[in-house]
Amino acid sequence: MKLGPWEGLSEDLVAEKFPDECKIWNSKPSQLELEGRETLKELQLRALKAVKKFSNSSENLKILAVSHVAIIRVLITHFNNMSIDDYRVIDIPNGAVFLLNNKTQKKKISRIF
Template identity: 30%
Template sequence: MTEILFIRHGETDHNKKHLYYGHLNPSLNTTGINQLKNTKKKLEELNEKIDIVFSSDLNRCRESLELLEIDKNIKKNFSENLRELNFGILEGKTYKDIEKEFPHYIDEMKNNWRNFKAEGGESLSDLQKRIVKKIEKIKKDYENKRILIIAHAGVIQSLISYYLFCNLDGYWKFKIDNGSITKMTVVDDGFIYFNYINK
């Protein structure tokens, strides 16, 4: 049995300002730091012994991982493949900014959200393919281990939707809060279930 714990990074000021940001690299704000201190306590209460850690290489995930104070003898791996969706030229914009500066995008963002791709960015379909490929490799390489993954809301929502629906249909049906924990279990025959989401 393989268990994967996904933790979303803590809040940043970009979250607070409701900006579209995926590959931008802000640090956690005070709220985000406190969220991860609480997550550390939750993780201790759950008594989940971690064997290996993977994290997005962006600051907000690195800082979140540091605050969890995972045993220094446990290997930590950082990967670009666990990054949030790349919003391209929309990075750092609010929805109002996009309405004003890129009005031609609005219709497609609403009606073709699975495949919509801003210039220089990627679509949610691209994100899901990238993330699933990475998780499938981790699952294979670390069978029967308990794996901790520090990532982003879009990453975790994409994975939940993939493993429950085999597509993006469930993407908007799950709320993943900053600092929350989601646990996925892979049983020996490959069957997957979620023990909890957004704890």
């Protein structure tokens, strides 16, 4: 995720330097727009483009994709029909494994480990 002016800053420093923006991020993350910072919707569209590319090129293959928490969260909100504003409440422990069920008409992501 492109963080723009937040790049390289700790959460505490971001909260100190950008208090109003942090309030938005913590309550309605889809509404946060900062110059140079990717919105959640932009991130989600970028992630979906990659998923579509892999899905189209590997009809019966199993694919392992490794990613950061931001990508996993926006994909979960999309495929599980959740609001993108639920992004911050989705628990993604380190090393968690998720499965995108691509065999049915309605795709869904579920945690398997």
